[in-house]
Amino acid sequence: MGYAYEELAKYFADTPLELFGVFRTQLENNRVYGGHMDKPTAKCGLIVALEGEADFLFDNGERYSLAPGKALMGGAGRHLEIVVGDQHFRYCLVHYLPTGHDGGADDERVRHISLLDAALDPDLLRLVDGIVQAASSPDYMGQLEKKALFYQIIAKLLQSERHGQNKDSYPVIEDAIQYIQTHFMDPITLPSLAERYKLKGKYFSHLFTKYTGTGPIDYLIHYRMNKAQEWLQTKQFSVSAVARSVGYSDPYYFSRLFKKYKGVAPSQVGLTGRELDR
Numbered sequence: 001m002g003y004a005y006e007e008l009a010k011y012f013a014d015t016p017l018e019l020f021g022v023f024r025t026q027l028e029n030n031r032v033y034g035g036h037m038d039k040p041t042a043k044c045g046l047i048v049a050l051e052g053e054a055d056f057l058f059d060n061g062e063r064y065s066l067a068p069g070k071a072l073m074g075g076a077g078r079h080l081e082i083v084v085g086d087q088h089f090r091y092c093l094v095h096y097l098p099t100g101h102d103g104g105a106d107d108e109r110v111r112h113i114s115l116l117d118a119a120l121d122p123d124l125l126r127l128v129d130g131i132v133q134a135a136s137s138p139d140y141m142g143q144l145e146k147k148a149l150f151y152q153i154i155a156k157l158l159q160s161e162r163h164g165q166n167k168d169s170y171p172v173i174e175d176a177i178q179y180i181q182t183h184f185m186d187p188i189t190l191p192s193l194a195e196r197y198k199l200k201g202k203y204f205s206h207l208f209t210k211y212t213g214t215g216p217i218d219y220l221i222h223y224r225m226n227k228a229q230e231w232l233q234t235k236q237f238s239v240s241a242v243a244r245s246v247g248y249s250d251p252y253y254f255s256r257l258f259k260k261y262k263g264v265a266p267s268q269v270g271l272t273g274r275e276l277d278r
Helices: 005-014 121-133 139-166 170-183 190-196 201-212 215-234 239-244 252-260 272-275
Strands: 018-025 032-036 044-050 053-058 060-068 070-074 081-082 089-098 113-117
Touching: 018 121, 018 139, 044 121, 060 070, 060 089, 060 113, 070 139, 081 089, 089 121, 089 139, 113 139, 121 139, 170 201, 170 215, 190 201, 190 215, 201 215, 215 239, 215 252, 215 272, 239 252
Parallel strands: none
Antiparallel strands: 018 089, 032 081, 044 070, 044 089, 053 060, 053 081, 070 113
């Protein structure tokens, strides 16, 4: 079982990555490919299955079956054997590593393997076609597009996994997220959110936390603090005005919350090091 989608999302959001080769590859049917049995993989791989079926066997123990609708990521420093089924296996492969990583196998994050559900819809196929084409471009604009498309593919895969693991609740929680983002300046409580969807507060909170990785009120506060930070950085608004704009009539309470969530007082947002030292 791979890392949870929220943990994977955090990893890809927080970790600078370097991309290497991008390949759209076809393996012949009823064949065993053992190129990495003696020499471990040097990089992580993002593999999106396009046609056929194949089993990926890591370190003679972990087995992952890939077919259209599945994607695999991670696996640096692992011994790998690929066993192809009765049809040829076609897939897209992107090699990546965290920036500055020396290629060693001591980092559990790069060794870890995650298998994801990935509906092979026209949007995903368009992204795959785009990254393959961009990878061939020798100029920096092409390399920038390659990286942008890589992150779009990751986001789409994780969103698909999130929906797949929350089939019954995701329309409700997606609507709740949209509601919070639209009405964040209004008084919002857990009971009022739960009532909106005719659910008990504890159950609604459980569904929301499972889907987003954080509780609904904590999500609301984080969203408010992010909005507040955006406005404070412009240096066009007072702390009191920003506090009111994100739903807090008491600027002192807002300031305490902001410092708790952002690690700095709102009055210090946007100041240079020299200004802070004064």
